[in-house]
Amino acid sequence: MAFGFLLLALLAVLLAGVPIAYAIGGLAMVGNQWFGATSFARLAETQFSSINSFVVMAIPFFILAGNIMLKGQMARSLFDFMSALTRWMTGGVAIGATGACALFGSLTGSSAAAAAALSPVVIPELTRLGYPRPFACGLMAAGGTLGIMIPPSVVFVVYGALTSTSVADLFLAGVIPGLFLAGLLALCCYVQARRHGYGTPQPFVVQEVWRTFKAAIPSLLMPVIVLGGIYSGLFTPTEAAAISVVYAVLATRFLYRTLAFSDLPGIFVESARSAAVVLIILAASLGIGLLASFLGVAEDLATWLQGLNLSAWQFLLAVNLLLLVLGCFFDGFTLLVLLTPLLLPSIKALDINLVHFCIILTANIEIASITPPVGFNLFVISSTTRVRIAEVARGVVPFVLAMLIGLFILTYVPGLSLALL
Structure with a gap:
């Protein structure tokens, strides 16, 4: 009960606009002191030791690689x-723009980076060819979300750190669901284009395919x-993240010639800021987990669920509904770090595969990033294209419906997530 009141207080603070790092970190500090769960020193030691790991080191490297590729304009060759x-x-x-989103997502591991990199290239081209601007904006907002499902994904790294799940297994599991x-x-694009007469098919030119393929080889x-x-x-996922940084610098500087060495200091600073925010939030969420453990939240939740006699499929349905509702008001990273530790005991009790649940959670985060009123990708597209947020939200509706269908299938067909393991 006490922890429930703290969560309600946290939700109120977040809805009031307090940054998530301050909100979750403040709750961890106040709650642990109020209930005498631990000392400030032990809380700090626990948080530091949790993020001072080889796996978590992959997060800043992937963020840095994504920013280098964004600055180096690698998205254009893929499109x-x-x-x-x-x-x-x-x-x-x-449909090609959707494929470009999937490919660029496999480079960055970030939803916002994929949307921001491709929208200035794709949206003008789609509107020139007769596609409505809301449709083009909605496609880029939805397509950008593929960046957190198709590996490598920052979400998978954070989830792996929170649940002690193999990041390599998570990367492998994300391939088929992402595709x-x-x-x-892509099917949604085809149906809308056929129904409304969007665009005009162009001749297939082998020479053009070969020319663009050669230009895209470094990215591919x-x-x-x-x-x-x-x-x-x-190499390990963390070493792979470091290698992706080196490769991104070499490709954008010497092959595409879109990046100057003088650009790197600014990219390093911006990446350090972004990584610091992620790591602070991750550390704060671990403080919440420590408090929840002290108050016996996991045991209480397990007892409550046992009293409801929910089966695994009913539990997953309830979790999906909860995440879809919360996703309208909170960003995906908040959902990831706040709910994963709380749901983990129930997931284990119901014998739900942790890798499969990660795919379900990630699909919900994708939908949250394009769901009004606070879908982050909607604001990314609006800011990069200067299109009103209402226009972007209107265009994304068909793609949200398509992803809801995908969420349902991924939830109840675990073979899609586990086939490659």
Whole structure:
């Protein structure tokens, strides 16, 4: 009961606009002192030791690599190649844009980075070809979310740290669900283009495909090197993150020639700020977990669930409904770090595979990032294109519906998440 009141206080503070790091960190400090759970010194030691790990080191490296690729404009070559492949189809350029989102997501591991990198390239091209601007904006907002499902993903690294799950297994599990969701978004593009007559199919030109493919080779090689190195045993996910930084610098500086060495200090500073925010929130959430453990929240929750006699499928349905509602008001990272420690005992009690649950949670986070009123990707697209947020929200509705269908299938067909393990 006491912990429930603290959570209600936290929700009120977050809705009032207090930054998540301050809100969760403040609750961890006040709650642990109020109930005598631990001392300030032990709380600090626990938080530091939890984030002072080799696995967590991957987070700042992936963030830095994503910012380098964003600054180096690697997204354009991917879009040119994918649109050359698909422009002969009904809705072909939009389908190609979806493929570009999936490919760029495999480079960055960030939803916002994929949306921000591709929208200035894709949206003008789609509108030039006759696609409505709300449709183009909605597609980029939804397509950007693929960056946190298709490995490497920062969400997977954080979840792995919170649950002691193998990050390599999570990366492998995200491949098929990521491609599956990309396919649903592409199908949504095809249906809308066919129904409303969006765009005009263009001739398939082999020479154009070959030209754009050669230009995209450096970008296409990056996920092969990073993921291939992980699963061949050449390096760990953290080492892969560091290698992705080196590769991104070399590709953007010497192959694409879109990055100058003078750009790097600014990128380093911005990446350090972003990584610091993520790590502070992660440490704060671990403080919440310590408080919850002291108050016996896990045992109380398990007892309550046993009294409801929920089966695994009913529990997952309830969790999805909860996450979809909370996703309208909170960003995905808040949902990840706040709810994962609380749900973990129930997941284990119901014998739900932790890797499968990560895919379900990530799909919910994807939907949260494009759900009004606080969907982060909606604001990213609005700010990068100067399109009103209401227009972006209107265009994203069909893609939200497609992703809801994908969430349902991923929840109850665990084979899609576990096939490669």
